[in-house]
Amino acid sequence: MSSLLRTRTTPHLAASTALSLRAVTKAYDGSVTALDDVSLDVPRGAFLAVMGPSGSGKSTLLHCASGLDTPSSGAVVLGDVELSRLSETRRTTLRRGRIGFIFQAYNLVPSLTVEQNITLPLRLAHARPDRAWLEELVGRIGLAELLQRRPGELSGGQQQRVAIARSLAARPDIVFADEPTGALDLDTAGEVLALLRDLVDEFGQTVVMVTHDPGAAAWAHDTVVMKDGRIHQRFARPTAAELASCLTQLRTLA
């Protein structure tokens, strides 16, 4: 069980590291160890999928890596900043400029319009919105017609697109997505995944995505499979079938 895996650089980009986890451990209430000495590097421009059985620590990994939560021990380094050492406020301000987050449950602010939701992080950062970028983003994601609607008036797939646009509005270094297609049907899920992949390919966006679906993971470059709070195995450009059999194996092991 190798826990210290070096990342292979993606072919078309320089080998600079966007995110690096070093011996990260996270224990809840002192008893449940959700992450157990995890180390992981994510290169710039990579699209990394995280898989594993339920309860294996995927969401916890994402929360710690994105600065939403702090590890019990170990370090999280984003570019040149060690996230885990920052105060809550500093982490928050850093997060809104450099990290995007997409949830399975969208988590849009229901009282705001689509446009207001998308620009909210910028507003919070007192940042001037980059109009050209936003227009390009909205056009690319297919929300141009929906800007004045409220989240309640959108389908799940549309809401998830708004969440994706919101996570990208501040042009973050890295985007985390926790089961972004978990609540969507196959076709819609496919569209959302294709969109994420396009963002990676076209804009060089770094994305880390948790998923239960081997088919979804196949859209990513690499996949890590977690088990019991550790990284069980790392696949470079796996096929869906490879991943499926690995997961089945894990299930029968348990």
Add this chain to the structure above:
Amino acid sequence: MSTSMASLSWSMARARIGGLVAVGCAVLGGAAMITVSVVLATTALSSHVPTDRLADADVVVSAQQQYPVVEDIDIPLTERVTVPADVIDEVARVPGVAEVAADLTFQVVLADTGARIDARSWDLAALSDPDLQGHAPGGSPDLLVDAQTAADTGLELGDTTTLSIFGEPRTFRVTGIADVPGAGVFVDAETAATLSGRSEGAVDLIAMTVAPDADPEAVAEDVSAALADTDLVVSTGEARGDAESVTGGGARGELLALAASLASTLTILIGCITAGAMSVSVANQRRDLALLRAVGATPRQVRRLVATQASIVAAVVLMPGIALGYLASGVFAGRLTGAGMLPTGIPLALTPFAVPIVGVLMLAAVQVAARSASFRASRMPATEAVAESRVEPRTPSRTRTVIGGLLIASSVPQSILPLLWRNETAFVAAVTGTLVAIIGFALAGPVIVRAVTGRVVQRASAVAGPSTWLAVHHTRAFSLRTAGSVTVLALAIGLTVAQIASGATLTNATAAEHDAGLVADATVTGSLSQADLDDLVTEDGVEAAVPLVSTTVLRTSTFAGDVSTAPHPALAVGHGASDVIDPDVVAGDLEDLHGDTVALSSPTSGSWDAAVGDTIELTLDNGATVEPTVVAVYERGFGFSGVMLSTDVLAEHGDPRWYDMALVAGDPSAVATWASSRPGVESSAGAALSGDDESGAEQTINLFVLLPMLLYILMAVANSLAASTGRRRHELATLRVIGMTRRQILSMVRREAVITAILAIGAGMLVAVLPMTLLGLGFLGEPWPHGPWWMVPGIAGLIAVMATTSTSWAARRALRTPPATVLAAQD
């Protein structure tokens, strides 16, 4: 099934405890306040003033000391209603009656000191066969003095002393001293009958002892049977105390009226607050309820679940609430005694009665509130339920807004009324107008809030920082939520301002009319008889000396077939009133106010439909029915009451009396010289009316009733604000995930609270300050709300501080959980 329902509701409730804390507080405070009014009511109904002078009488016959009113509380009469003399013989014939004594009390003044003391017929005291020095009074000039009075006055056996009998000096010899209950001097029955000036030998009450082998209850029944064709009251045991003391019975009536008016106010208040707390609690559990619907719970089951939850909470806090109420009634009773509304000797009825009454009332209130609060949530189609539970902004229904608008509109004419009429009706209309407007605001509030904040949103998005922008935005988007808090806060502001300002306006209006209408040159106070005043007028330089007495008259009126009787404060004035007061007569002449006559204020004249020359039927404070003729109509009805009787009416239909004050026209120094020769009589230059103390005491009581209610409302609002902020954990977590810092979130939430408070202050001011300004303009010609200067800023500040602290507190709590955990929980 029901146990599982209870445990299910309990586990759901635990997770959403904030809203239920609000329900609990509403029930706790409500139970305490209702307990107080139940204790007051049971005290009024069952407690008796302890017997003193009647302790040795077995059976007592007295007159009905209350004016019977159909379908309402009887009106207490504050002067002794007498018993005809022939009843004495009638009851003496009843078998088992041993001795019969007629009681008669009147007042005399000691010529030496001017002190006024009670003079009584000896018969009643003789019943208890007291130890005597000397002998019982046999006939004039025999006088028996009780030991206490003897000590106070220094009178000894064999002394002679002069008593003023309503102005007529008469010399007595002290022939006996005895230690008997009820201080005063005693004369024999016949002398008492003559001196009291009672017509036809009527007496205060008749006391009897029964034969040693007779049962007092059985004898009392026979006495009642013998008196069946009269409306006299026969009492035994504890009830004798009420017969003995006129004021005791009257105060009990006042107490009952206070308890009744408290009960009706409390019903509305507690109903509103409980319903408000309940709807916050339901909103907090909206998603859970929606999910229950989605998994197959019927609407009734959902409502039952909510009701069960609330009932459990209510049951938990009920007993502490009642206990609190018992404690509070002690404190409140102390206040009432201080204000003279509760006789000192009367014991509080701390009966367990309150428990079932309060229990049933509060549980019923909670059940109704819970079921209606969850009505909408329970009836949604299950799918919609899940969807709507996420998208909180809802559009308020049109009907609701329209009804609210109509109510607000209907309050406008009510508050303009004081500009047209200067009377109590207009006064009451202005105060109720405030309440109507608040209810209207509760309904139309969401749309108003949306409209007001809409403007602000547009401005704010251009200039404001993100916290302010979001705050304004939320206030607007969640206009239903905002309007709920705004309404209750506005209610608190409106209620307080209206209560304080209306009271102050009335006091000021009365004072202003006194200033303008009291034209006398001097005032004399002390024990004054008509004979004394006649003597004063013979002095050089004195033109008129007019006694003034505050009293009450009852007027029975028929409106749309309903007969109703109401008490009205009245002023009785002596001859020559026009020399000392100027009530601004608009019809007739005050000079004519002598004999069987009355003057009315113009609103009274209008509402009784009685003009100069008409004869009206009134009941005096001793139960006598009179038919005086209206001789004048005047404008200054606040300073001089709505009804002004000639003192001749009182003299004709009641006992001779001592006056406490008189207004004098003429040279003040001549008055001063006259007064200085009379012990106990004081004079002062200028005109002053006493009786302002009484309205002061009433205002203290009002404040004492208002304060707990205000605290109750504030507590309810604080709870609701905290609970609805707690409900936003998910929303706040989302914002944090997007990158909002703790400080930004706290400042956003604080700003929302400030906006809520500002809207509430604005609404409260509109609904209360505007009518109160018009009231001030109409009644005093001064267009601002009257009352202490700190009233408006004080209340506004209190509301603002309370709204922000309770909201910030709840937000801080919500921020304690890491956002990822909150979002993972998916609630």
